[in-house]
Amino acid sequence: MSVIFGFFALLILVSACWVVTLRNLFRAALSLGLVLLGVAAVFILLEAEFLAFVQILVYVGAILTLVVFAIMLTAKLQPAPSIPAFRHQLPAAAASLGFFALLTSVTSSLPALAPAQELVTLASLGQQLVTTLVLPFEVISLIFVAAMVGAIVLAAPRATPPKR
Amino acid sequence: MPVHALLLLSNALFCLGVFGMLTRRNAIGLLLALELILNAAALNFVLYSRVFGAVHAQAFALFIIALAACEAVVGLAIILSLSRSAKTILADDVNLLKG
Amino acid sequence: MNAQNLSAVTTTITVPTPELAWIPLLPLAAFIIILLFGRRAARLSAWLSVAALASSGMVVLAIAGGVFRGARLILSWPWLSLADPRWSLGLSVDGLSWLMLFIVTVIGTMIQLYSIGYMHEDPRFSRFFAYLSLFCASMLGLVLADHFVLLYACWELVGLCSYLLISFWFEKPAAAAAGRKAFLTTRVGDTGLFVGILLLAWTAGELRLSELGTIRTFLAPQLGLLTAISLLIFLGAVGKSAQVPLHVWLPDAMEGPTPVSALIHAATMVAAGVYLVARTLPLFTAESLQVVLAVGLVTHLAAGTVALTMTDIKRVLAYSTVSQLGLMMTALGLGAMSAAIFHLYTHAFFKALLFLGAGSVIHATRQQDLGQLGGLRRAMPWTAAVFFIGALAMGGAAPLSGFWSKDAILLAARQANPLLLWLLLSGAVMTTSYIFRLYFLCFEGQTHHAGGHPHESPRIMVGPLMVLAVGAAAAGFAGSPFLQNRFFHLLGDAHAHEGIDLPMLLWSSAALLAGVGLAWVVGVTRRNLLPEALRPLGHTLYVWASNKYYVDEAYDRAIIQPFLRLTGRLDRFDQTVVDGAVNGAAAAGWQVSQWKAWIDQHLVDRAVNGVAQTVRGLGAVLRGVQTGIVQQYLLVLVVSVVLLSVAIHR
Numbered sequence: 001m002s003v004i005f006g007f008f009a010l011l012i013l014v015s016a017c018w019v020v021t022l023r024n025l026f027r028a029a030l031s032l033g034l035v036l037l038g039v040a041a042v043f044i045l046l047e048a049e050f051l052a053f054v055q056i057l058v059y060v061g062a063i064l065t066l067v068v069f070a071i072m073l074t075a076k077l078q079p080a081p082s083i084p085a086f087r088h089q090l091p092a093a094a095a096s097l098g099f100f101a102l103l104t105s106v107t108s109s110l111p112a113l114a115p116a117q118e119l120v121t122l123a124s125l126g127q128q129l130v131t132t133l134v135l136p137f138e139v140i141s142l143i144f145v146a147a148m149v150g151a152i153v154l155a156a157p158r159a160t161p162p163k164r
Numbered sequence: 165m166p167v168h169a170l171l172l173l174s175n176a177l178f179c180l181g182v183f184g185m186l187t188r189r190n191a192i193g194l195l196l197a198l199e200l201i202l203n204a205a206a207l208n209f210v211l212y213s214r215v216f217g218a219v220h221a222q223a224f225a226l227f228i229i230a231l232a233a234c235e236a237v238v239g240l241a242i243i244l245s246l247s248r249s250a251k252t253i254l255a256d257d258v259n260l261l262k263g
Numbered sequence: 264m265n266a267q268n269l270s271a272v273t274t275t276i277t278v279p280t281p282e283l284a285w286i287p288l289l290p291l292a293a294f295i296i297i298l299l300f301g302r303r304a305a306r307l308s309a310w311l312s313v314a315a316l317a318s319s320g321m322v323v324l325a326i327a328g329g330v331f332r333g334a335r336l337i338l339s340w341p342w343l344s345l346a347d348p349r350w351s352l353g354l355s356v357d358g359l360s361w362l363m364l365f366i367v368t369v370i371g372t373m374i375q376l377y378s379i380g381y382m383h384e385d386p387r388f389s390r391f392f393a394y395l396s397l398f399c400a401s402m403l404g405l406v407l408a409d410h411f412v413l414l415y416a417c418w419e420l421v422g423l424c425s426y427l428l429i430s431f432w433f434e435k436p437a438a439a440a441a442g443r444k445a446f447l448t449t450r451v452g453d454t455g456l457f458v459g460i461l462l463l464a465w466t467a468g469e470l471r472l473s474e475l476g477t478i479r480t481f482l483a484p485q486l487g488l489l490t491a492i493s494l495l496i497f498l499g500a501v502g503k504s505a506q507v508p509l510h511v512w513l514p515d516a517m518e519g520p521t522p523v524s525a526l527i528h529a530a531t532m533v534a535a536g537v538y539l540v541a542r543t544l545p546l547f548t549a550e551s552l553q554v555v556l557a558v559g560l561v562t563h564l565a566a567g568t569v570a571l572t573m574t575d576i577k578r579v580l581a582y583s584t585v586s587q588l589g590l591m592m593t594a595l596g597l598g599a600m601s602a603a604i605f606h607l608y609t610h611a612f613f614k615a616l617l618f619l620g621a622g623s624v625i626h627a628t629r630q631q632d633l634g635q636l637g638g639l640r641r642a643m644p645w646t647a648a649v650f651f652i653g654a655l656a657m658g659g660a661a662p663l664s665g666f667w668s669k670d671a672i673l674l675a676a677r678q679a680n681p682l683l684l685w686l687l688l689s690g691a692v693m694t695t696s697y698i699f700r701l702y703f704l705c706f707e708g709q710t711h712h713a714g715g716h717p718h719e720s721p722r723i724m725v726g727p728l729m730v731l732a733v734g735a736a737a738a739g740f741a742g743s744p745f746l747q748n749r750f751f752h753l754l755g756d757a758h759a760h761e762g763i764d765l766p767m768l769l770w771s772s773a774a775l776l777a778g779v780g781l782a783w784v785v786g787v788t789r790r791n792l793l794p795e796a797l798r799p800l801g802h803t804l805y806v807w808a809s810n811k812y813y814v815d816e817a818y819d820r821a822i823i824q825p826f827l828r829l830t831g832r833l834d835r836f837d838q839t840v841v842d843g844a845v846n847g848a849a850a851a852g853w854q855v856s857q858w859k860a861w862i863d864q865h866l867v868d869r870a871v872n873g874v875a876q877t878v879r880g881l882g883a884v885l886r887g888v889q890t891g892i893v894q895q896y897l898l899v900l901v902v903s904v905v906l907l908s909v910a911i912h913r
Binding site for chain 2: 002005009012013016017019020025028029032035036039042043046047048050051054055058059062063066067069070071073074086087088089091092093095096097099100103104107108110112113114115116117118119120124125128129132133136140143144146147148150151152154155157
């Protein structure tokens, strides 16, 4: 268990580093795919198979594909290699390391609880989604509609007003 | 179950995402880094759903994935329309928010 | 023997066997490793792929003992935390799946070894082996699956791999088109299978393949439903196993590299359909078995006649595969599952042999038109010899493998209907005559080859040919009385005939001789045997067969062109009616807003501008902070969160 976990944690961390440091965006996107798969594997280790499923289907299958599309569509606009791909690396590193230290100091003081006896079953998850969690669920669908409308408006070619 | 190790993992993932968001000049790169941050959050949700046997936590991890989909769609639409109008995808060349 | 008896046999002891997971995982691991690191070490990746599949083969051999004792080996794990055993995915091995595993690993290993020689100049050498590994892994998974969902997943993976491999040389437009055609055509069948699985889940609620007998008894009162489900499953098999009317993709699939054709035709893709029907045979009702029988028979005879007229060496073999698959389906339609699987098993050996032999010829001469080949026996003695053995085995010459399996099917046919026996015997004459026509035109007669000296292929290609030749010659003994019909007992068929049926031996040998004679007289010396009166009819038939009965043209006219016309019409509708309505509404709205704009400008703006002037003065002061660059905002945010929390912590 711990060996498998270690392997996937390493996979996630290494490929997350690639995501933020690789110059080539296409490779960065593929490394993001590795991160997502690794997280899905950790979900399975945490016995949340359904979420792992959704993670792979939606994240790797849909979102990542979308990102890759965008990278390919804007490939012509990639800046010349002479322009640096990154900026403010030192202050950014300092800030995020500080943030990491802060987060870790908080989380390390949390008690290490033993996992619960009963597992979260898919049936109960589905039930909650349509009973107690029905409001957030509906809000999410509203956001979906808004996002779709917004995306269409943003990405549609500018229409010329009808001439009079 | 390695609760602390998992927390550490998600912290590291979160901070790598923040680092990426601060340093990347390319707008799509920013999106990629944002996905890291969202994943770190989802990881925490799932971890604590396992610890407490809480259904809600898993449901919210599900919502995070759904939100990530929305965010990717809108973000990419913005990038596409930027690339059409401004002919650039370098985030620091875009200053529409400038007062 | 009917379907009910078969399902009764499968209730045996089960033995948990964790080793089963290794069988598909080893080639899958090879696929991943080669995909990630293959480009740097092409040669090594090929050997890795071979080694992975060979090790899977070792595992298959290691578990043979239990299977031969009649046990069912299982490996299952709960899934989706549903606490319902019906959704636990699992692997299971009984006699049938063990045989399929054996075929896939043995033939697959040989074909991969051969590919090392065949593909050695290809720039995407390692990628090819990655795909081959995935192909074998998904086929192994399909055979091992004990759950319709897992089976369907592997089924689609097999389809995907065939797409990738058929259009492996995607620079050739024909290869890209062939891959697309294969994918889309099998998709029609896959949809049927998917609907069938959904229907089964909806009505029976049980999708484990080991519980098929239970499903059968549960659904037995609803015979119509059972027929529908089994026919939908059969539709999937029709697509995958290239039966009429979905056979059109297989001959086009010849655009892929020859080892891929061999793999598709012998061990993986098309075998999946036959395996699916054999596996789900308990679900088939008498009516649906009639359909299976009819489709199989039509495929067998029609594809046989087409194979007689083809002039491309690989297309002859392609149509011969379609025809032989039709024969297997015929046997399944008769309920003779063991005979069908026996033929699948021997066919895998001789068809892989024939394809790889053909590949050897193509590799040596860069030529696959039969008119340009001939007399190659002198230049390529080994290839010619093994091809001859393969042709004999396919024709069903007495002790070779094809004889035993074809005889088993003929015997089943004789029990069912004498007319069927005659139809199958005429099919056997056709089989022999097209395969020997191919042999004669390729290896005998005058040597005339355009450019280059044909030479024997390298040792890495001839070696697998030898092994397969031995297999094609000897594999049939497993189902012969000399080895106590062991093959049939493994499949749980206790009714296997004992001893050799002498009349059948004579009839099939006569068919063999007639076929060889016809091949020589008509195919090579080109003499027209028909009497004067029948010649126009014969010519028409020939033209029809050599044009593959115009199936592609019919599809084009009946499906593709109307579809394109429909989309064209929809496009016009969109542009004129829909766009017109939208534009009209927009124009009306624009007019209204014009009036509003006047009010706005002259009344509202005055008031607002006054307020704005005041705010602008204030805004100018704060403007300096707003750089507009989001990342700077974020940096400020992060730093201030850190500082604030440190401060609060104090």
